[in-house]
Amino acid sequence: MTADFNFNAKYRSLEGEVKAAMDAAAGRSGPDYRHYPYARQARLSWYQDAAGEWAYRDLDAHLWEVFCEQCGDTDGPAENQEAKVQHLRGPYRSKHQAKHAAGKHYRSFDR
Numbered sequence: 586m587t588a589d590f591n592f593n594a595k596y597r598s599l600e601g602e603v604k605a606a607m608d609a610a611a612g613r614s615g616p617d618y619r620h621y622p623y624a625r626q627a628r629l630s631w632y633q634d635a636a637g638e639w640a641y642r643d644l645d646a647h648l649w650e651v652f653c654e655q656c657g658d659t660d661g662p663a664e665n666q667e668a669k670v671q672h673l674r675g676p677y678r679s680k681h682q683a684k685h686a687a688g689k690h691y692r693s694f695d696r
């Protein structure tokens with residue numbers, strides 16, 4: 586019985602080490618440095634609601650934008666954002682172009 590217990594305890598700790606090593610190799614340990622941008626129809630007529638959160642009244646029928654929270658996009662009008670966030674926002678002339686830009690941005694932070 587004692588031998589079995591020791592074996593199991595040793596196996597479990599080895600399993601933990603293997604998992605930690607695999608996570609490290611896959612870049613999954615520690616903070617997540619990846620960005621998760623997404624394409625959306627360009628938002629129009631921004632306003633702040635009672636709670637101070639950005640909301641919008643309209644969507645542009647022809648323009649698309651890319652939103653990336655990890656770049657520091659705080660939502661709301663593009664002109665309130667940092668230059669790099671404005672650059673990523675676009676706007677883009679098609680959903681395809683916006684999705685392409687989002688994919689490229691995602692890959693530039695993927696590791």
Ligand SMILES: [Zn+2]
Binds near residue numbers: 653654
């Ligand atoms: Zn980003």
